[in-house]
Amino acid sequence: MTDILTIRRPDDWHLHFRDGDIMRGVVPYTARQFARAIVMPNLTPPVTTASMAAEYRERILAAVPEGVNFTPLMTCYLTDTTDADDLARGAADGVFTAAKLYPANATTNSAHGVSDVSKIYPVFERMEAEGIVLCVHGEVTSADIDVFDREAEFIERHLRDIVASFPKLKVVFEHITTSDAVDFVLESGPNVAATITPQHLHINRNAMLVGGIQPHNYCLPVAKRESHRLALRRAAVSGNAKFFLGTDSAPHLRGDKESACGCAGIFGAPYALESYLTVFDEEGAIDKFECFASLHGPAFYGLPVNDDTVVLERAEVEVPQSLPLAGNEIVPWHGGQTIGWRFVG
Numbered sequence: 001m002t003d004i005l006t007i008r009r010p011d012d013w014h015l016h017f018r019d020g021d022i023m024r025g026v027v028p029y030t031a032r033q034f035a036r037a038i039v040m041p042n043l044t045p046p047v048t049t050a051s052m053a054a055e056y057r058e059r060i061l062a063a064v065p066e067g068v069n070f071t072p073l074m075t076c077y078l079t080d081t082t083d084a085d086d087l088a089r090g091a092a093d094g095v096f097t098a099a100k101l102y103p104a105n106a107t108t109n110s111a112h113g114v115s116d117v118s119k120i121y122p123v124f125e126r127m128e129a130e131g132i133v134l135c136v137h138g139e140v141t142s143a144d145i146d147v148f149d150r151e152a153e154f155i156e157r158h159l160r161d162i163v164a165s166f167p168k169l170k171v172v173f174e175h176i177t178t179s180d181a182v183d184f185v186l187e188s189g190p191n192v193a194a195t196i197t198p199q200h201l202h203i204n205r206n207a208m209l210v211g212g213i214q215p216h217n218y219c220l221p222v223a224k225r226e227s228h229r230l231a232l233r234r235a236a237v238s239g240n241a242k243f244f245l246g247t248d249s250a251p252h253l254r255g256d257k258e259s260a261c262g263c264a265g266i267f268g269a270p271y272a273l274e275s276y277l278t279v280f281d282e283e284g285a286i287d288k289f290e291c292f293a294s295l296h297g298p299a300f301y302g303l304p305v306n307d308d309t310v311v312l313e314r315a316e317v318e319v320p321q322s323l324p325l326a327g328n329e330i331v332p333w334h335g336g337q338t339i340g341w342r343f344v345g
Helices: 020-031 050-063 084-092 117-130 147-165 179-187 198-202 226-236 269-282 286-301
Strands: 004-008 012-015 036-039 071-077 096-101 133-136 171-173 192-196 243-245 309-318 323-325 328-330 338-343
Touching (some): 012 243, 020 050, 050 071, 084 096, 147 179
Parallel strands (some): 012 036
């Protein structure tokens, strides 16, 4: 049995920092575990230009604890009127690592997202030519489509055509939640990959709805049936380079989650690696964890693997029921539970 695990320092290929006091409070949780992170641009207002991204990056860097080496990788929020020239310049100047497609009103702060995906095909064409990665929140938002079917429907309505129309465009299907998404990624070419969150490996939709509404298990895309969770676990531990770590850590203060209209998002950053490693341990695949956490993501994005390492040890860790944040409190993923691994550093 493995009791001490040393791996290359991982990266988080999908997370939310928000801004202001909340951002300053959550950045240290990510920076202590990860060397780099793809930072989502769905602020208010959204990060739609290279200058806005550069300014946001400086605010994030100012929140990194002294002596900690952490690099935020910025994304451009795509809209119906995205300036492809600005996006390309931002990528060439090292400001943008990727661009993010949010269908309008699909998730938190996505009202400015794309209303018709076909409208931004010229932007995709430019991204393909410039080698800019497209990160996709893959859900349709039509009122007639059940919330549990929105990911599968997005594949059929939009993603197949995007991949077929732009075969050289690198596409990350983010926070996948269904066997449909796993199958699509597997059957697609080498330019299509996916991130998987810890919560979608641990819970199915019962965790939101059984025994009363469970707001701290609510995120978008929502957790699906047990068969989908098991498909995600198989993909994550398979060793297939198309699947890699992306927490989708999304902080909301406790009062905003426990409200009449609770916000979507799970704050996974504080115990992210421990949560993922628990799954790999349960699946008898600890030997595959470094690939998923530390190697597959850099390879897909064309970035070097981190030189330093981190250590995790087998131990019972009681996760606090809440953590202080911005003069308030926030509930971390696994809050109030005991997990079987500890991040040593």
